[in-house]
Amino acid sequence: MDVTQLNVDELFQKSVVWDAHCGMDPQVPIDVNSLERIRKAGFTFVSTNAGYDVLPWHETFPVIAACRHFLKENTDKYVLVSSVADVLAAKRDGKLAVSMDIEGISALNGTTDLIETYHTLGVRQISFVYNKDNLGGGGCHGDNTGITPFGRDVVREMNRVGIIVDGTHCSPVTSIDLAETSSKPIVISHSNSRVLHDHPRNIWNEQALACANTGGVVGITGIRIFLTKAGDKTSDIDLLVRNIDHYCELIGPQHVGIGTDFAEITNALSTRFANATDYWPPEHYPAGADLGFVDIEVFPQLTAALSARGYSNKDISGILGGNFMRVAAANWE
Numbered sequence: 120m121d122v123t124q125l126n127v128d129e130l131f132q133k134s135v136v137w138d139a140h141c142g143m144d145p146q147v148p149i150d151v152n153s154l155e156r157i158r159k160a161g162f163t164f165v166s167t168n169a170g171y172d173v174l175p176w177h178e179t180f181p182v183i184a185a186c187r188h189f190l191k192e193n194t195d196k197y198v199l200v201s202s203v204a205d206v207l208a209a210k211r212d213g214k215l216a217v218s219m220d221i222e223g224i225s226a227l228n229g230t231t232d233l234i235e236t237y238h239t240l241g242v243r244q245i246s247f248v249y250n251k252d253n254l255g256g257g258g259c260h261g262d263n264t265g266i267t268p269f270g271r272d273v274v275r276e277m278n279r280v281g282i283i284v285d286g287t288h289c290s291p292v293t294s295i296d297l298a299e300t301s302s303k304p305i306v307i308s309h310s311n312s313r314v315l316h317d318h319p320r321n322i323w324n325e326q327a328l329a330c331a332n333t334g335g336v337v338g339i340t341g342i343r344i345f346l347t348k349a350g351d352k353t354s355d356i357d358l359l360v361r362n363i364d365h366y367c368e369l370i371g372p373q374h375v376g377i378g379t380d381f382a383e384i385t386n387a388l389s390t391r392f393a394n395a396t397d398y399w400p401p402e403h404y405p406a407g408a409d410l411g412f413v414d415i416e417v418f419p420q421l422t423a424a425l426s427a428r429g430y431s432n433k434d435i436s437g438i439l440g441g442n443f444m445r446v447a448a449a450n451w452e
């Protein structure tokens with residue numbers, strides 16, 4: 120697609136707009152309101168989470184089942200996709216393409232056998248660790264340990280069946296180990312820069328560089344506590360652009376994308392935070408504090424904001440989704 124002559128509105132309409140991870144709470148019933156807002160905001164694709172280490176591993180399956188059921192009941196608006204060809208067909212048909220991801224390999228219950236099963240059910244991306252060290256490696260709130268021998272087996276099996284390896288929520292060492300172990304491009308699907316804002320959920324430059332060296336993509340994410348310190352009045356869009364500028368300068372615009380982490384679940388999460396402080400240490404997730412989920416409708420504004428800053432249409436289209444789609448093609452096919 121030649122995008123060079125398009126105006127800002129046309130560029131957004133013609134581009135594949137890829138949300139590498141929304142923050143839908145993985146429980147039944149699934150959060151269809153958030154999915155609908157993502158669709159209405161003009162996204163082409165979203166990866167929605169079906170489980171994470173905080174919950175017992177087997178609770179992942181009812182969420183996957185509910186998600187599959189909802190999508191099959193609403194084929195006028197949504198489609199569960201298996202391939203990039205499916206995503207492009209959804210774009211042509213004006214539907215939101217959806218696949219699922221899991222945050223943390225505790226969902227494997229200690230065996231690589233389950234990876235192919237998850238793939239069969241529609242999971243196309245797994246972030247290795249969720250904040251706290253698990254059987255595969257270190258979490259961003261752990262002791263900065265690296266990947267384990269089991270973790271290496273998991274990467275090999277994910278590469279074989281076609282599930283994207285995601286270094287989000289991992290320790291710095293583990294995310295770099297993932298990049299060095301994977302034979303396919305990896306992603307860090309929803310992590311802002313720790314150089315710009317020193318929160319442990321954010322990533323250092325070395326992690327972004329390791330991801331990009333695989334041909335991979337880092338996704339900027341829309342939660343205020345990962346964007347800036349409390350009390351900062353800078354607008355959401357300016358904070359997102361600041362992260363895009365940083366990553367583009369560091370690793371090049373072809374390695375930058377969007378992982379919104381969007382969901383309408385702030386209150387539910389506050390309760391969960393209080394009950395699982397080993398996953399969300401209170402010093403980094405203060406009780407009762409507003410996490411500040413950036414509205415999904417803000418992300419389309421990136422098109423005009425990046426254009427005004429001199430980004431080329433080709434680079435903007437890649438950041439909106441073409442870059443993540445390239446990684447998906449390399450992993451899924």
Ligand SMILES: [Zn+2]
Nearest residue numbers: 222287288309
């Ligand atoms: Zn996450």
